[in-house]
Amino acid sequence: xxxxxxxxxxxxxxxxxxxxxxxxxxxxxxxxxxxxxxxxxxxxxxxxxxxxxxxxxxxxxxxxxxxxxxxxxxxxxxxxxxxxxxxxxxxxxxxxxxxxxxxxxxxxxxxxxxxxxxxxxxxxxxxxxxxxxxxxxxxxxxxxxxxxxxxxxxxxxxxxxxxxxxxxxxxxxxxxxxxxxxxxxxxxxxxxxxxxxxxxxxxxxxxxxxxxxxxxxxxxxxxxxxxxxxxxxxxxxxxxxxxxxxxxxxxxxxxxxxxxxxxxxxxxxxxxxxxxxxxxxxxxxxxxxxxxxxxxxxxxxxxxxxxxxxxxxxxxxxxxxxxxxxxxxxxxxxxxxxxxxxxxxxxxxxxxxxxxxxxxxxxxxxxxxxxxxxxxxxxxxxxxxxxxxxxxxxxxxxxxxxxxxxxxxxxxxxxxxx
Amino acid sequence: xxxxxxxxxxxxxxxxxxxxxxxxxxxxxxxxxxxxxxxxxxxxxxxxxxxxxxxxxxxxxxxxxxxxxxxxxxxxxxxxxxxxxxxxxxxxxxxxxxxxxxxxxxxxxxxxxxxxxxxxxxxxxxxxxxxxxxxxxxxxxxxxxxxxxxxxxxxxxxxxxxxxxxxxxxxxxxxxxxxxxxxxxxxxxxxxxxxxxxxxxxxxxxxxxxxxxxxxxxxxxxxxxxxxxxxxxxxxxxxxxxxxxxxxxxxxxxxxxxxxxxxxxxxxxxxxxxxxxxxx
Numbered sequence: 243x244x245x246x247x248x249x250x251x252x253x254x255x256x257x258x259x260x261x262x263x264x265x266x267x268x269x270x271x272x273x274x275x276x277x278x279x280x281x282x283x284x285x286x287x288x289x290x291x292x293x294x295x296x297x298x299x300x301x302x303x304x305x306x307x308x309x310x311x312x313x314x315x316x317x318x319x320x321x322x323x324x325x326x327x328x329x330x331x332x333x334x335x336x337x338x339x340x341x342x343x344x345x346x347x348x349x350x351x352x353x354x355x356x357x358x359x360x361x362x363x364x365x366x367x368x369x370x371x372x373x374x375x376x377x378x379x380x381x382x383x384x385x386x387x388x389x390x391x392x393x394x395x396x397x398x399x400x401x402x403x404x405x406x407x408x409x410x411x412x413x414x415x416x417x418x419x420x421x422x423x424x425x426x427x428x429x430x431x432x433x434x435x436x437x438x439x440x441x442x443x444x445x446x447x448x449x450x451x452x453x454x455x456x457x458x459x460x461x462x463x464x465x466x467x468x469x470x471x472x473x474x475x476x477x478x479x480x481x482x483x484x485x486x487x488x489x490x491x492x493x494x495x496x497x498x499x500x501x502x503x504x505x506x507x508x509x510x511x512x513x514x515x516x517x518x519x520x521x522x523x524x525x526x527x528x529x530x531x532x533x534x535x536x537x538x539x540x541x542x543x544x545x546x547x548x549x550x551x552x553x554x555x556x557x558x559x560x561x562x563x564x565x566x567x568x569x570x571x572x573x574x575x576x577x578x579x580x581x582x583x584x585x586x587x588x589x590x591x592x593x594x595x596x597x598x599x600x601x602x603x604x605x606x607x608x609x610x611x612x613x614x615x616x617x618x619x620x621x622x623x624x625x626x627x628x629x630x631x632x633x634x635x636x637x638x639x640x641x642x643x644x645x646x647x648x649x650x651x652x653x654x655x656x657x658x659x660x
Numbered sequence: 661x662x663x664x665x666x667x668x669x670x671x672x673x674x675x676x677x678x679x680x681x682x683x684x685x686x687x688x689x690x691x692x693x694x695x696x697x698x699x700x701x702x703x704x705x706x707x708x709x710x711x712x713x714x715x716x717x718x719x720x721x722x723x724x725x726x727x728x729x730x731x732x733x734x735x736x737x738x739x740x741x742x743x744x745x746x747x748x749x750x751x752x753x754x755x756x757x758x759x760x761x762x763x764x765x766x767x768x769x770x771x772x773x774x775x776x777x778x779x780x781x782x783x784x785x786x787x788x789x790x791x792x793x794x795x796x797x798x799x800x801x802x803x804x805x806x807x808x809x810x811x812x813x814x815x816x817x818x819x820x821x822x823x824x825x826x827x828x829x830x831x832x833x834x835x836x837x838x839x840x841x842x843x844x845x846x847x848x849x850x851x852x853x854x855x856x857x858x859x860x861x862x863x864x865x866x867x868x869x870x871x872x873x874x875x876x877x878x879x880x881x882x883x884x885x886x887x888x889x890x891x892x893x894x895x896x897x898x899x900x901x902x903x904x905x906x907x908x909x910x911x912x913x914x915x916x917x918x919x920x921x922x923x924x925x926x927x928x929x930x931x932x933x934x935x936x937x938x939x940x
Binding site: 330 | 777
């Protein structure tokens with residue numbers, strides 16, 4: 243079709259993972275490796291042991307067609323291959339297999355402020371950054387005032403950016419990038435910066451870019467934003483496209499996937515981090531009647547019970563509750579608890595976190611849990627459990643969902659009008 | 661729905677191992693980035709220093725003094741009939757450029773790792789623009805040389821017109837070596853040390869503090885394997901009204917070396933550049 247600007251056919255990217263302590267690649271290692279291979283040529287069994295490379299496909303068999311003017315949301319868990327796909331599209335890295343046809347110039351806001359030099363002034367950095375992002379000097383000059391006004395840094399144009407506040411820095415950086423006019427704009431989680439007003443401005447700017455007939459590829463963990471910004475959603479899982487549909491549908495599918503993996507036996511989870519000396523085996527949520535459930539009423543007592551596979555002297559447990567937009571709401575850490583309860587050696591080792599009242603508004607929440615032993619991360623499980631909060635009553639007042647206005651409520655009292 | 665007045669550019673194919681002929685044209689399209697990176701390096705180099713660009717002079721003068729005293733006075737080496745400081749300074753011109761530009765361009769990819777890992781542009785721009793700052797230093801040193809020549813009342817003859825040729829020769833040599841070393845440093849950080857080593861020892865194995873005529877005749881061929889020998893001799897020949905026994909094979913070898921390094925450096929750099937973002 244004529245207006246296809248991006249056509250990927252069977253894209254794949256393979257990385258070789260070296261299983262050893264990370265460090266610089268040094269010649270000695272390379273030469274040493276060759277020597278070992280030479281020496282062990284007669285003993286293939288040993289060679290297999292010396293080989294510590296593992297093939298890893300960050301992206302596999304990805305075929306996509308994106309038309310001009312489309313705003314496509316790319317979603318998926320961390321490590322699903324989103325960044326790798328963007329890197330291939332922006333030509334930073336080369337695919338291992340497959341091919342990609344691009345019409346026009348793709349520019350990415352992979353990370354705002356890349357190429358900013360702290361010693362240079364705001365003015366100098368605008369020109370430098372513009373050039374790095376591929377804007378001709380004439381274009382930068384034409385848009386200079388617009389960029390400065392957008393970033394709200396007019397007063398500090400001749401100050402080195404190292405003296406900028408972080409907010410000013412980010413605003414300036416984003417503002418240069420936002421005035422790029424590439425054919426395909428790649429936005430990777432950059433909107434998580436700045437204050438709310440600035441974020442709103444950025445979104446408006448993106449919408450404007452889209453109206454001009456530019457194609458936008460938008461990556462974000464903020465599912466609400468993906469739903470509102472994009473018409474189309476592409477869901478990546480383990481390097482493959484598993485859903486390419488309307489944004490609504492892709493987001494729904496993504497959430498379903500997260501829930502589906504929320505099997506109660508946490509030991510079956512493959513996606514986890516940590517050394518694994520002790521692992522989380524189960525997370526039970528108990529309501530006020532001590533029944534294991536995934537549904538609790540707002541304002542009622544709730545218990546989180548974490549079963550673990552072993553005991554260690556300084557073992558601590560922490561968990562974070564996320565809302566349906568992927569925003570962290572609050573976290574709990576047993577290392578900070580007041581007085582540890584005496585261990586019952588006979589029982590399965592576990593942690594209990596008890597909340598007298600659940601101050602969350604109705605909605606769906608996700609819990610990530612982790613085990614630590616001092617600074618050592620033993621285990622980390624994403625979406626260890628889902629938590630559905632139903633309408634309830636707190637302090638004789640109904641607790642209702644307040645979409646868009648936060649998900650925490652606090653016991654309070656009103657006086658007035660007086 | 662395409663907006664009026666907005667036309668799509670040509671299609672580009674991205675594929676493993678695929679290189680297309682437009683890459684060179686692309687280098688041209690990115691020329692502004694080249695200027696800007698060079699301009700940034702120049703601006704940043706002497707920011708927040710008290711004497712700024714005068715450091716070029718201070719460094720040159722102190723080196724000149726030390727080399728003149730050590731080789732001219734203490735070691736009493738012959739000066740081929742020219743004032744010893746002139747003998748040294750004409751050699752320092754290419755040497756300082758070589759040492760500075762080689763160090764800067766070798767470290768350039770690693771130094772710009774955030775750019776390389778996050779943004780696409782022709783990678784050749786990075787080591788290329790890193791050399792430009794040294795070109796500026798070179799120009800300043802040329803002015804110092806002019807002053808020095810005036811001070812000693814030494815007027816160069818027609819041979820000075822050949823100086824640009826030797827300047828291009830040293831630039832080609834340095835760029836070729838810089839391509840190799842920057843690409844290698846991106847993957848193996850060992851080369852950082854190797855470059856430091858080359859620059860440190862190079863000062864003594866190249867005829868910077870002395871005339872290459874002090875090298876015994878039977879060792880001249882071997883000595884000329886150092887490509888800087890031909891370059892430095894050439895600079896002296898061009899500026900100091902010729903040298904008594906100019907050793908042409910050394911110059912021929914320097915030229916051959918420069919071409920070889922440049923061609924092979926380009927080849928190696930282009931071959932490995934697609935991996936830079938993954939390995940850096």
